[in-house]
Amino acid sequence: MPVAPACPIVATAADRERLKKMAYGHKTPYRLRRRAEIVLYAARGRSNARITRETGLHLDTVRAWRDRFAHGGLPALADRKRTGRPASFTPVQVAEAKALACQLPAETGTPLSRWSCPELAAELTARGITDTVSASTVRRRLRQDAIKPWQYRSWIFIRDPNFRVKAQRVLDLYARTFEGVPLRGDEYVLSSDEKTSIQARCRCHPTLAPGQARAMRVNHEYGRGGALAYLAAYDVHCAQVFGRCEPTTGIVPFMTLVAQVMATEPYASAKRVFWIVDNGFSHRGKRAIDRLASAFPNAVMVHTPVHASWTNQIEIFFSIVQRKVVSPNDFTDLSEVRDRLRAFEDRYNATAQPFQWKFTTSDLDDLLTRLDRHTSADRQEESSAALTT
Template sequence: MPRDLRNSDEQLWGNSLSAVNEPRPGRPPLIGVDRVEQVIVDTLESTPKNATHWSRAKMAERSGLSRSTVGRIWKAFGLKPHLEEGFKLSNDPLFTEKVYDIVGLYLNPPESAVVLSVDEKSQVQALARSQPAFPLMPGVPERRTHDYVRHGTTSLFAAMNVADGTVISSVHRKHRSVEFKKFLTKIDKNVPEHLDVHVVCDNYSTHKHPTVKAWLEKHPRFHMHFTPTYSSWINQVERLFAEVTRDLLQRSDHRNVQSLERDLRDWVKAWNENPKPFIWTKTAEDILDSIARYLKRINGSGH
């Protein structure tokens, strides 16, 4: 370890040791600073033989401590070796400019304009479970089979008004430039003529196809704002898709694509009866500072 943990924040260290050695039934073992430090060093800077990460059992064998003691040490210092999160940093050369542009639309939208967060939730599957679900009962959760039969796919096109949360949507069996142009036409018909339309969307080739560009040239009130690569988190409609997945798709049971599309339309209709805008609070500076801190942390971790 590049630094001695005992020379770090003494209060945190003391509190963490107290958590490790907190009173328990029977005679509590007293664990010295050196042994706690060694567990942390081994967890952060090594891997067990023939394994990619430490388990409590493996660390207990390595350290000579009990599994429960290892668990308390990890909990006290916020270590979770069994968890892994994926990430993909943007390599967009215009990342900063695009963040300022899109966040500026969220926090300070232009006058006489509507800002729409747009994307397609593609390849939504109509899945039919092989057996009926067992319903929820007191003390027993709803139970569903893990196997299912696929009955085709569809795509949900959505444009969410970031100001009021209302959604313009369409469902199409494919998500080519043809369908995207049709969706832009639907947006054009639904947004009052006196308003400019600012569209936030990703860099998917469909959104930049020559047919789409030709359509945009004929509709000058439309202004496209593309998110940085690998940065779907900045597109608010992704939050909406997460709601659709949790409310409808996660436990769906559809015998055909038509019933799936009907349920998607009904879900959006119900959403629009009580729309919930997602309040954006972070400034562009907040985001860039957060990414800078993250990069500094992972660059200093030896990875």
């Protein structure tokens, strides 16, 4: 019988480039690499028989992928969709599984705080929704709608009636503005707070440095060497940190930090120095404002909203301290903690750049609008539930 002629292959320059990446790419699946090789050989005018000899593939395989590319181009080299095994669970069963995952276990009388995939699989079987189902099947079904009942996120309502006014004042200071007037060159903004209870944990066995294919190892057992508080003030525009260690927090330690900063230049001779603080007991309320103003007439205390310490940039610096200085906690005594914090402070000030703060008053308005929308929806649901009961 006469042999049917091979399909001619005409590949554009772009197709050749993509075929080469597929054929020689280290991360390309093996089957796609072989298919790309077949097409590349065919595009160079080689016959199916010669391609078979050079690749070691079967003649029918070479002919099939050559024809697929000739009629469908690059997309035709991908695997076609297969019907696969019939689904074991009906759409109704899948919907009931997802509905159960979207309920709190306590609402169903199950003594659990959160659902896990094995617990959901067991509950579906116990309720007779399915005969048997594995945890991996449940996870695969939940993944279709990005349902993860084993995770949770905490949240809190805005309780400060002056939330927007206080938050805007802080955000404006970050943008070098106060009460609608741009800050002068001799006006500064400091963000301040306390990092409490930094412990000195002396490990019972020495910490091992990392090695080849081995992470640093820290012994779990330790002896307690006490704890201290780290108070710091951060100049948000100059990226300079002023800190001190104290046995505990309080009004006196905080005012000591203020005196330490205000005694140095350029803050001592500045027209105004704005101190952004949260609502901790060391600097809470009108008394703290008056106390600071009486001690330093050019100092202005600005409070963040209640439960909004995220607007205080010093928290970013404290997170850096936690990652780079404190964790993993392995100190012989408190003096080593103090020395490490002081040395890191000098190291940080030598190369620090201001944080790229991008949350503006426009973002604040968008956030409050979304919160109002959610709050209104929750109130409507509560009203509807009350009417039905």
